[in-house]
Amino acid sequence: MKLTxxxxxxxxxxxxxxxxxxKIDGIEPDMSFLEMLDxxxxxxxxxxxxxxxxxxxxxxxxxxxxxxxxxxxxxxxxRGVTTCQLHMRMFKDGDTITIEPFRSVAFPVVKDLxxxxxxxxxxQHAGGFISVNTSGNTIDANTIPVNKVxxxxxxxxxxxxxxxxxxxxxxxxxxxxxxxAKVSQYALLPQGKIEATERVLNMVxxxxxxxxxxxxxxxxxxxxxxxGISLENIARMNREYLSASMKG
Amino acid sequence: MIINSSEKVVVGAFLPYxxxxxxxxxxxxxxxxxxxxxxxxxxVAMALSGLFLMxxxxxxxxxxxxxxxxxxxxxxxxxxxxxxxxxQFVIQPILIVGVIFHFIMxxxxxxxxxxxxxxxxxxxxGAANASWASRNMIISGSVILAFLGLxxxxxxxxxxxxxxxxxxxxxxxxxxxELAEKFESPVRTALYCISFVLLSLHxxxxxxxxxxxxxxxxxxxxxxxxxGLGFAIIIPLGFVFVALFHHFNH
Numbered sequence: 059m060k061l062t063x064x065x066x067x068x069x070x071x072x073x074x075x076x077x078x079x080x081k082i083d084g085i086e087p088d089m090s091f092l093e094m095l096d097x098x099x100x101x102x103x104x105x106x107x108x109x110x111x112x113x114x115x116x117x118x119x120x121x122x123x124x125x126x127x128x129x130x131x132x133x134x135x136x137r138g139v140t141t142c143q144l145h146m147r148m149f150k151d152g153d154t155i156t157i158e159p160f161r162s163v164a165f166p167v168v169k170d171l172x173x174x175x176x177x178x179x180x181x182q183h184a185g186g187f188i189s190v191n192t193s194g195n196t197i198d199a200n201t202i203p204v205n206k207v208x209x210x211x212x213x214x215x216x217x218x219x220x221x222x223x224x225x226x227x228x229x230x231x232x233x234x235x236x237x238x239a240k241v242s243q244y245a246l247l248p249q250g251k252i253e254a255t256e257r258v259l260n261m262v263x264x265x266x267x268x269x270x271x272x273x274x275x276x277x278x279x280x281x282x283x284x285x286g287i288s289l290e291n292i293a294r295m296n297r298e299y300l301s302a303s304m305k306g
Numbered sequence: 307m308i309i310n311s312s313e314k315v316v317v318g319a320f321l322p323y324x325x326x327x328x329x330x331x332x333x334x335x336x337x338x339x340x341x342x343x344x345x346x347x348x349x350v351a352m353a354l355s356g357l358f359l360m361x362x363x364x365x366x367x368x369x370x371x372x373x374x375x376x377x378x379x380x381x382x383x384x385x386x387x388x389x390x391x392x393x394q395f396v397i398q399p400i401l402i403v404g405v406i407f408h409f410i411m412x413x414x415x416x417x418x419x420x421x422x423x424x425x426x427x428x429x430x431x432g433a434a435n436a437s438w439a440s441r442n443m444i445i446s447g448s449v450i451l452a453f454l455g456l457x458x459x460x461x462x463x464x465x466x467x468x469x470x471x472x473x474x475x476x477x478x479x480x481x482x483x484e485l486a487e488k489f490e491s492p493v494r495t496a497l498y499c500i501s502f503v504l505l506s507l508h509x510x511x512x513x514x515x516x517x518x519x520x521x522x523x524x525x526x527x528x529x530x531x532x533x534g535l536g537f538a539i540i541i542p543l544g545f546v547f548v549a550l551f552h553h554f555n556h
Contacts, residue, residue, distance in 0.1 A: 064428070064429075066428075077428050127427060127429075129429060129431065130427065130429040130430045130431030130432075130434065131431050131434050131435070135434070156428055156429040158427055158428060158429070161423050161425055161426070161427055162422060162423055163421065163422050163423065163424055164422070227435060229419070229430075229432060229436070229441055230419035230422060230423075231419065231422035231423040232345075232419075232422070234345075262344055262345065262346055263344065265345070266343075266344055266345050269421070269422055270345075270422055271345075271418060271419035271421075271422030271423070272345045272348055272349060272415050272418060272419055273345070273349060273519075274349075274415070274419075274440070274443060274515070275440065275511070275514075275515040275518045275519065276435075276436035276437075276440040276441055276511075277435070277436055277440065278432070278435040278436040281434070281435035281436070282435050289518065289523060290523045292518065292523075293518050293521045293522065293523030293524075294521070294523075295346070296346055296349070296350065296518075296519060296520065296521035297521030299344070299346045300346070300350065300520075300521060303347070
């Protein structure tokens with residue numbers, strides 16, 4: 059496959075950055091998108107150019123490290139996959155592909171396509187946990203009965219890998235799907251109910267302080283989420299927040 | 307309660323200003339107290355004010371429809387709405403406050419959302435994952451705001467002037483003719499109809515979105531979405547019908 063790549067190039071956080079056009083040849087349809095970028099970087103290095111920086115780790119769609127806004131969509135045009143699981147057969151020979159970093163004031167660009175998503179970590183630190191006695195007398199979680207429906211919903215919420223596609227896709231740059239999933243994951247389980255009030259108040263406060271936008275329920279996040287996290291999680295967070303606000 | 311003429315002038319002439327001042331004051335209080343500080347509180351406030359305005363639209367729809375079927379019924383209801391102290395001095399100010407609140411919050415949220423992404427994408431395929439109506443509430447909302455300006459100029463301002471400035475005599479039969487007269491102009495009729503299309507788009511997202519915002523995403527959601535879609539189509543279509551009916555029949 060021969061392709062034209064329009065890639066965001068930015069030397070560092072202070073650099074203004076710009077879209078740069080490149081031609082690339084010899085791409086196989088069975089390559090993953092990141093393998094295509096590996097080939098591109100190899101060609102760049104061989105030609106004495108600067109390879110493009112991009113995030114990746116497991117390349118199995120489970121770590122949430124890869125990002126990229128491809129042809130106007132987070133993780134590209136395929137559904138239910140991260141960029142590492144996106145294959146070049148989704149594109150046609152001769153295509154022009156636009157590759158940009160995830161854009162948000164809370165995801166500053168580090169270099170080229172690499173963004174700093176530690177704002178998500180700070181939201182997690184604000185309340186995305188349960189306090190458990192780990193002194194040697196830890197109680198087995200299975201000793202507390204949980205009904206199957208709640209357990210399944212909690213598990214579905216817990217599949218969020220924190221990649222940031224929800225923020226990147228949302229026209230408002232809102233992080234409510236991510237926070238909704240993290241709040242729901244605990245709110246649905248008995249172990250999470252003890253700290254439920256402080257959790258949702260603190261996580262939402264941190265989310266707002268990071269500068270994420272306001273959710274207007276367009277549903278773009280749900281469509282683009284590689285793990286299929288549902289909008290129900292945002293509604294549950296809203297309920298949890300309203301209830302917590304009344305209490306505290 | 308009997309209100310004398312001079313008091314009517316004061317109340318009538320300054321009513322909108324009182325409403326705006328009260329609104330600005332209450333937003334200020336809410337912002338200071340932190341009630342509207344959080345993103346979720348803001349969306350809940352938008353949802354509740356939107357649901358309130360939809361209730362108003364529904365009653366406006368039913369009153370307008372009577373004008374098609376019975377001149378006298380329309381006149382009677384309009385006379386009641388225009389002269390009942392509860393409607394005039396309690397419900398009307400609440401409605402104006404609700405409208406102003408919804409618009410101010412809409413613009414505030416839009417500015418905040420734009421700030422959340424200071425560098426735009428070179429390529430953003432919004433149509434791939436969200437409807438036009440959901441992505442462009444600020445556009446449909448702005449058109450509705452402009453329409454409200456025209457609508458107030460057409461009906462509300464002359465009505466206030468008639469009652470509270472000119473002290474026009476109580477005339478229970480004037481309303482129908484005032485309505486029909488307005489829709490003689492093809493330009494005005496067209497502007498109204500275009501605005502109602504945008505209102506429909508605004509409601510198509512706004513109705514179901516309101517319930518999601520207040521946390522009501524549950525087993526009733528599918529039914530609510532269906533009802534919301536029906537509401538978003540039938541109500542504006544009814545307004546278009548009334549406008550065209552009077553345009554072509556008088």
